[in-house]
Amino acid sequence: MGMLRFQSQAGTDQMSALDRLARRFVLRTLARFPVGRLQLVEPDGNRLLIGEGHPAAALRILDWRAYRMLFTGGALGAGEGWMEELWDSDDLVGVVRFFAANIEPMQALEGGAARMLQPLRSMLHSFNRNSITGSRRNIAAHYDLGNDFFRLFLDPTMMYSSAIYAREDMTLEEAALHKLDVICRKLQLGPDNHLLEIGTGWGGLALHAARHYGCRVTTTTISAEQYAYACARVSEAGLADRVTVLDQDYRQLTGRYDRIVSVEMIEAVGHQYLPGYFARLNDLLTDDGLLLLQAITIPDQRYHYALRQVDFIKRYIFPGGFLPSLRVICSGLGRHTRLQPEQVDDIGLDYARTLADWRSRFLAARQQVAALGFDERFRRMWDYYLCYCEGAFREGAISTVQLLAAGPARRGRPAAQG
Structure with a gap:
């Protein structure tokens, strides 16, 4: 006491x-x-x-x-x-x-x-439900703050998700690139694969996979700012023949892919839409395919309590956001797909360090933030957001996992090492 x-x-x-x-x-x-x-x-x-x-x-x-x-x-x-x-x-x-x-x-x-x-x-908060129209509104509230804003504190690849620090002396950019390689190796990507990415971000993973692993990539986003930015990056990189950027909700996707990746996008799905999300993944992945989800998670003991609460993140940062538990993810895969989880890696402390690096860059860019038209209240809001998340990761109140799942025709094959 x-x-x-x-x-x-x-x-x-x-x-x-x-x-x-x-x-x-x-x-x-x-x-x-x-x-x-x-x-x-x-x-x-x-x-x-x-x-x-x-x-x-x-x-x-x-x-x-x-x-x-x-x-x-x-x-x-x-x-x-x-x-x-x-x-x-x-x-x-x-x-x-x-x-x-x-x-x-x-x-x-x-x-x-x-x-x-x-x-x-x-x-x-119930008005922020992640229906097809609601999801676009919720995503716009966060990501359409402007590419120039996010460029101030993200690494040059514009990865807005946890990096993976293989060494203590790794820079943010090195750790972000290492994370991309970890994902591509776990998915065993090669020239014969067609990768579907749900949640483009600013195109960093799609470009990396196509450029360094030779696969075809179809990537989708519902952020207008990110769509325009990713299209421009693909064109500038000369990879338009291998990378297709879509402006589509995951529920509207069609086709079949032998690889699917979704990095920290499940948090924008919403509890009530999880069954449909997993069912869509099941329909889109071939029997011999691999799926990789990177997700911010909450302990299962607090999952339902958190669903009922409107916290700082839901109120000011991600209007339609929610955190799944690892158990909820595995249950969803079991109930709504034919996929089998094969590997789970926890990278929660890597996210704490990623956030610390983002915050250092954000604080150093104070004048540039103001020049973009954001006031002191906004700056303090974002500072609190970054610290709120870092502290929660360091204490284990939340974490981040990479989960690899395989279709029925792949079971028994050796998994790639990340």
């Missing part, structure tokens, strides 16, 4: 009655956190030390209303308070890690006034 120690007396007479109530609730809840240590510095200079041990974190309450945001919004309120500059920290990832390490008792923060507002948030 955590401990709460006051290092000086708070001047709570400066606070509104609501803020005093909120502060009392939040501090009482934090005192029950069993893991780690958190130091709070309040607006009047009062210092509080909560808990002991690791992970350790420190934050500054800049405005008493920060407690109100936590009381009425829970974890989402914490993110909104950061965006509004009601609190700050020199180690935002450390703060996220502290809360992620206490993820079960953290749910008590959702039990204050936040619980009364959750049904309203859930109702509003």
